[in-house]
Amino acid sequence: STTVERQEEGPLSIGGVDVVDLAGQLGTPLYVIDEADFRTRARAFRDAFAGWDVYYAGKAFITRALAGWVDEEGLFLDVCTEGELRTALEGGFDAARIGMHGNNKSVRELEMALRAGVGRIIVDSLDEIDRIETLCREHETRARVMVRVTPGVEAHTHEYIATAHEDQKFGFSIANGAAMVAMVRCHASPVIDLLGIHSHIGSQIFDTGGFEVAARRTMKLLTQFRQATGTVLPELDLGGGFGIAYTSQDSPSVPEALAADLREIVETEARAHQMPVPHTSIEPGRAIVGPAGTAIYTVGTVKPVDLDGGAQRVYVSVDGGMSDNIRPALYAAEYSATLANRVSDRGPVLCRVVGKHCEGGDILVRDEYLPADIRPGDLLAVPASGAYSRSMASNYNHVPRPPVIAVNGAEWSTLLRRETLDDLLALDQGPVVGDPR
Numbered sequence: 001s002t003t004v005e006r007q008e009e010g011p012l013s014i015g016g017v018d019v020v021d022l023a024g025q026l027g028t029p030l031y032v033i034d035e036a037d038f039r040t041r042a043r044a045f046r047d048a049f050a051g052w053d054v055y056y057a058g059k060a061f062i063t064r065a066l067a068g069w070v071d072e073e074g075l076f077l078d079v080c081t082e083g084e085l086r087t088a089l090e091g092g093f094d095a096a097r098i099g100m101h102g103n104n105k106s107v108r109e110l111e112m113a114l115r116a117g118v119g120r121i122i123v124d125s126l127d128e129i130d131r132i133e134t135l136c137r138e139h140e141t142r143a144r145v146m147v148r149v150t151p152g153v154e155a156h157t158h159e160y161i162a163t164a165h166e167d168q169k170f171g172f173s174i175a176n177g178a179a180m181v182a183m184v185r186c187h188a189s190p191v192i193d194l195l196g197i198h199s200h201i202g203s204q205i206f207d208t209g210g211f212e213v214a215a216r217r218t219m220k221l222l223t224q225f226r227q228a229t230g231t232v233l234p235e236l237d238l239g240g241g242f243g244i245a246y247t248s249q250d251s252p253s254v255p256e257a258l259a260a261d262l263r264e265i266v267e268t269e270a271r272a273h274q275m276p277v278p279h280t281s282i283e284p285g286r287a288i289v290g291p292a293g294t295a296i297y298t299v300g301t302v303k304p305v306d307l308d309g310g311a312q313r314v315y316v317s318v319d320g321g322m323s324d325n326i327r328p329a330l331y332a333a334e335y336s337a338t339l340a341n342r343v344s345d346r347g348p349v350l351c352r353v354v355g356k357h358c359e360g361g362d363i364l365v366r367d368e369y370l371p372a373d374i375r376p377g378d379l380l381a382v383p384a385s386g387a388y389s390r391s392m393a394s395n396y397n398h399v400p401r402p403p404v405i406a407v408n409g410a411e412w413s414t415l416l417r418r419e420t421l422d423d424l425l426a427l428d429q430g431p432v433v434g435d436p437r
């Protein structure tokens, strides 16, 4: 795991680099990715799932350099916008190893994917299939396609990140026949090569039961497709969503155990349906980059408030918040925080780590015990911050977004520089032409 260590003098080090030095040079908030940890996790998935294809889900976090790591570790890559695709291509990623997602890809995005020669496009609507056919005719090319299906699974996770029940925007329903219609449509197309079907049941999932149901229903669908058309589709993608530990309460499986479970599930379902075992792929994002990232903040104010019953809670405000990590506000996601610049022998007190934004819901860590002498100027480290934090960051309250650096054995390099107020103001085109002044 990310090598966050307490040095003898007190400050934490991440991947061998002293946090106080980093904060001194780069300021805070700051996101630090342990490159070795990222690569180790990527490799662990690749090795555990040998024979399957592992697509790193770039939406969790991607930069050009990081796309290079993914490539070097032998993984495939999942992108879902022009921005992610361009980042990957500029990072030198081979288009043939990229899968393109999205429920509303624009014509421009599809055109870019086809021109680049992506390995597969995961289609999500009949409108999109029409667009792909038109583009293929225009460019005299063919498209390799997977059909995204909705297996009707209730994944045990937050509603906003569960994606396989019927009433949500992704995929073609298996239950109402829409999936079969889309598959037959692609199969009949003279310009589409239909590779197989794709299902992503949700995110931050710990229980493989949902994958089992998804595998059963997708295998059944592949059987029905064979009955209808005589064709065995070769590929199945089970999506991503493998949970990680945000706090000590979470206990995720290691890739080896996960791989053993998923292989067993796919083989059992194939056997039950008297079908060949499909060539299978998965798309982990969070499980690779999440634990490799740590957020560093500076404490600005410390304010005790009284709770009912006479207890107290200390509100510790830091220099970031919901603009760099929306997850607690959006999904009630839990994190932990540690004093990072020194050690303290003062007893722990109940704290809430909050951001600097003008909202009561701007909470980073709802309940955390920190030393009683926590004070302005201290640094806090929030682990497991590599996925869906900086990648979902906003400029709320005109706050520039933090940089992301990669540490590797006492060296560090910048993945994303800090945004500046000048960057933000450069977008502001006013006062408008014709201003009466």
Ligand code: LLP
Binding pocket: 057, 059, 060, 078, 101, 161, 200, 202, 203, 204, 239, 240, 241, 242, 283, 284, 285, 286, 287, 327, 331, 387, 388
């Ligand atoms: N494949 C597809 C088609 C996906 O939609 C996703 C995530 C993944 C793979 C990767 O899932 P992962 O292994 O990273 O869980 N912003 C939310 C998570 C949304 C995930 C969206 N799709 C969060 O912060 O929890």
